[in-house]
Amino acid sequence: MDDVIYKSDGDNIRLVEKMRVRKFFEDLRDKMHFELIVDAGFDQRYFNQRDLHRPGLALAGFVELFTHEKIQILGNTENYYLLSLSEEDRKKSLDKVFQFPMPCIIITNSNKVLPEMKTLCQKHNVPLLVTNFSSTDAIHLISAYLDEVFAPEISMHGSMVDVYGIGMLLTGKSGIGKSEIALDLVERGHRLVADDTVKISRLSETILMARGHDTLKHFIEIRGVGILDVREMFGIRAVRLQKRLEVQVDLQLWDGKEEYERLGLDEEMVDILDVRIPSIKLPIYPGKNITVIAEAIALNLLLKIYGYDAAKEFSAKLMQEIQNKDTKSKKSNIYLERDFE
């Protein structure tokens, strides 16, 4: 069996169903300074929970609703509690907890491993690790890793570019010129994240992260030319490995019947993995400089993030002008009468 088992949730979405404990250990060994105490069950045990659990209540004897299928973190509290018990009570407490299958136990603060604990782990095939991090830090670091592992992922056809720090996904039919625009943007100093296939994962309720495919790296296909290596051609500053996805630009062949946004007062949105981001439908035709428009989209989005919305400002000014039209136009007429510039 593989280290990571995936399941598909329809719609091309890929989810991690479960992960082998050995893989978890190997990925985090250096970061977490893990010391391996018991490796029994390392290969057989899988876990499917992104949350961690501190089994304080379970050790105290309350095992109803004990979420034993999560990775268990034993901090100072749990450790001192166990030490405070008589040998007999400690055995009882641990036996009760070890009735349940657990994927892995992690002892924090480099606390000394109780011999009974080690024996029980070996007997029940529960891997046991020690880290020198405090419980708070350990939970924080491991959760960040698990959030990423269990993030739902989707593959989209398009080009992903960092334009002035805004993560822009160019989409549109095959052959419409996504790669060419990406190349043009790179030429102007922006950074390519991925071309053709973009992997997008949901890191939190509001954050989408886009990255390229491992084999495609920063290669790009330009019709009529063939395959180019953007990193080799333009250097390291022209590429990046991942970028938060912030706006979709959907390229479409100009169609006189289609209605395009004229004001920008209403932002059209698209849901990707249930995260809502602005989506701009951009008609293209020969002679139109999409690269410059892509830059303008990024800059306008930055202005909005910083609190200035050009369409709203203009609209408000126009409203005001309509309301004061009579008085204002008379005043400016008197002024302009004497203006011979």
Added chain:
Amino acid sequence: MIEREIIVSNKAGIHARPAALLVKTASKFDSDVFFSCDGTEVNAKSIMSVMMLAAAMGSAVKIKIEGSDEEEAMNALIALFESKFNEE
């Protein structure tokens, strides 16, 4: 060529959203469409121009249309003015 004059009857006048509606409607037709107000004539298919008119409630807007589908275009635009652009 046909011409008609109509009074802006919505409270807020031709601000951004009504202007966008007018331009979208005018752009559906092949005919050339012009609006004029207070002696300024603008192309009705250009949003910035239409907004520049800043036509307030009560202003008279002259619609001038020339082309193969001028009748349909005129009817559509008049209907839009009369609907007060779905506003007050």
